[in-house]
Amino acid sequence: MEAQIRYSFKNHFETKPIVSFAPGRINLIGEHTDYQEGFVFPAAVQFGIWVGVQKNQLPYCRLFSLDFEESATFDWKAFSPKKGHWSNYVMGFLAQLHQAGYKFEGFDMVIGGNIPVGAGLSSSAALSVSIGTALSALFELNLSKLSIVRYAQKSEHQYAGVNCGIMDPYASAFGKAETALFLDCRKNQHEEVKLNLGEYCFLLVNSNVKHSLADTAYNQRRAACEESVELLKTHFPEIKTLRDLTISQLVEIEKILPQYLFPKAKHVISECERVFKATSVLKDNKLAVFGELLKKSHQSLSQDFEVSCPELDFLAQKAWEFPGVLGARMMGGGFGGCTINLIKKEKITEFQEEIGYSYEKEFGKAPSFIQVEISEGARSI
Numbered sequence: 043m044e045a046q047i048r049y050s051f052k053n054h055f056e057t058k059p060i061v062s063f064a065p066g067r068i069n070l071i072g073e074h075t076d077y078q079e080g081f082v083f084p085a086a087v088q089f090g091i092w093v094g095v096q097k098n099q100l101p102y103c104r105l106f107s108l109d110f111e112e113s114a115t116f117d118w119k120a121f122s123p124k125k126g127h128w129s130n131y132v133m134g135f136l137a138q139l140h141q142a143g144y145k146f147e148g149f150d151m152v153i154g155g156n157i158p159v160g161a162g163l164s165s166s167a168a169l170s171v172s173i174g175t176a177l178s179a180l181f182e183l184n185l186s187k188l189s190i191v192r193y194a195q196k197s198e199h200q201y202a203g204v205n206c207g208i209m210d211p212y213a214s215a216f217g218k219a220e221t222a223l224f225l226d227c228r229k230n231q232h233e234e235v236k237l238n239l240g241e242y243c244f245l246l247v248n249s250n251v252k253h254s255l256a257d258t259a260y261n262q263r264r265a266a267c268e269e270s271v272e273l274l275k276t277h278f279p280e281i282k283t284l285r286d287l288t289i290s291q292l293v294e295i296e297k298i299l300p301q302y303l304f305p306k307a308k309h310v311i312s313e314c315e316r317v318f319k320a321t322s323v324l325k326d327n328k329l330a331v332f333g334e335l336l337k338k339s340h341q342s343l344s345q346d347f348e349v350s351c352p353e354l355d356f357l358a359q360k361a362w363e364f365p366g367v368l369g370a371r372m373m374g375g376g377f378g379g380c381t382i383n384l385i386k387k388e389k390i391t392e393f394q395e396e397i398g399y400s401y402e403k404e405f406g407k408a409p410s411f412i413q414v415e416i417s418e419g420a421r422s423i
């Protein structure tokens with residue numbers, strides 16, 4: 043892909059680009075906790091987004107997307123988002139640089155990637171982090187990884203309309219080969235946990251569905267958590283977010299939250315506790331215990347937080363029943379995308395055949411399978 047970026051750049055703009063790469067991510071456990079300043083456990087993967095960029099001495103920016111085979115142009119001094127368009131990610135990042143007082147000028151950019159579409163591997167975060175890495179190098183801005191992460195997150199809020207947490211761009215920027223990041227989303231600091239899975243590996247099963255309510259429901263879940271915190275503060279004035287409570291504290295004052303909020307709060311608090319346990323057992327190579335926590339996470343996301351869907355529930359259930367899978371759960375925001383499965387390598391073919399057949403019989407479409415390699419985070423290349 044790097045070669046394609048360079049070739050396409052020369053073809054379109056007749057100059058040589060600076061090229062950057064940022065990967066997509068998986069999340070081992072810790073879902074819908076990042077925007078409550080909780081804990082997550084993501085890792086970067088081998089797929090990602092490449093961005094080639096060079097100054098053009100023009101009053102406008104010229105972009106080309108290899109994936110959409112489409113060009114876009116905008117005035118870099120005055121621009122506004124174009125609903126749902128990929129160029130928003132470039133404008134969104136520039137808007138952050140502009141607000142932070144950085145100086146830039148006209149540039150050309152080619153974008154291309156190999157992240158499986160709709161799998162929930164966070165291609166949008168990879169795109170923003172890659173754009174940030176490329177622009178930082180081009181204009182010698184010396185942006186820290188954490189600044190790139192923060193601008194990427196804000197850009198997603200303002201230019202894509204999703205009030206996402208920090209996990210995705212953080213994993214893309216800070217990822218390490220064969221290592222997961224135990225990330226504290228309040229301190230924005232992580233601990234690297236070397237993965238030693240032996241005869242097991244992570245396999246993603248893509249449901250190949252994305253239900254249309256995903257983005258709206260995501261923002262609603264986030265708002266429900268914030269509403270819960272406001273109510274809980276009447277009893278625990280010192281709390282800032284749900285991360286500050288334990289399950290026993292929540293249960294003690296159960297009546298404070300109405301029925302539509304209580305299970306949501308319970309999910310976030312219990313999921314944070316699961317991330318702690320999961321990290322600790324993984325360090326001790328207790329893979330079966332880790333697998334059980336994946337199952338509990340899915341049940342909580344499905345029943346309490348209500349972000350699963352029939353396809354993901356089916357895939358998780360089939361995986362739990364399959365000998366050789368130690369654990370499985372839906373991954374990411376929900377309402378479609380992938381399940382993550384901790385599976386014995388020698389069982390992969392059998393698993394794919396069995397789950398592929400039963401899923402297709404139930405839903406009339408085939409799932410796809412993605413074996414992930416835990417890889418390095420964003421870089422200029």
Ligand code: GAF
Binds near residue numbers: 073208374375
């Ligand atoms: C999406 C968001 F972008 C993340 O910030 C996170 O909240 C995740 O859903 C759910 O854990 O990927």
